[in-house]
Amino acid sequence: MFFQTYVEELIASAFVISIMLIIRMIAHLTIKKIGQNSGVNTVRIRLICRYVTVTLTLITLLIEAFIFGAEFKELAVVFSSIFAVIGIALFAIWSILSNVTSGIILFFSFPYKAGDKILIHDKDFPLKGIIEDIRAFQLHLRLDNGDLVTYPNNLILQKAVTLVQKDAFDV
Known part of the structure; x- marks a missing residue:
């Protein structure tokens, strides 16, 4: 029926x-x-x-x-x-959504990928390290001293970033 x-x-x-x-x-x-x-x-x-x-x-x-x-x-x-x-x-929870949206933007337009060594130009706390992973909420950055830093995706879009070395894992 x-x-x-x-x-x-x-x-x-x-x-x-x-x-x-x-x-x-x-x-x-x-x-x-x-x-x-x-x-x-x-x-x-x-x-x-x-x-x-x-x-x-x-x-x-x-x-x-x-x-x-x-x-x-x-x-x-x-x-x-x-x-x-x-x-x-x-x-x-706007910051979480901001990070997820930034993660999507990073997927399509971020010029760096896992394995690249970058420098984040932050006035108070500049960071230099190798990108281990880019996740939905944050970027995993391995510093030269071995520390792992999780950097929020929305901040990585707001800061100037310099490529120090391409495919730094291979070296």
Whole structure:
């Protein structure tokens, strides 16, 4: 009975889901190709792919709600309530989100990769070391004395950075 009643909606849903799966596959292949060409760690590539999957899933759910007859006014009330709660929560954790967003930006446009020796020009605490890993929240930097420093991604975008030596691990 359910299938007979909603046959058109189910066909449209199958179409939307298959289109989103194709878009997801293309996006993942593109991200992997960019990551491999840039020499990015595979863990970071998988992390960015997860972000894309979550975003596409949310978009698919929104489209599915419209397919099954949800009105814009109904969705507007639901989403405004959800965004109000999320907005308050995000304000409380804005630095974490700032670091995650910076991590995504670093993935696509940071000119240095793991193994490079860099100098971070910070007036109060300049750092010089080898990048061990670039994660979602922070950059792992191994100093010359062996100390491991975790440097927040949002700060690495705000400071001037100099490449001291490319592929310093190989030496």
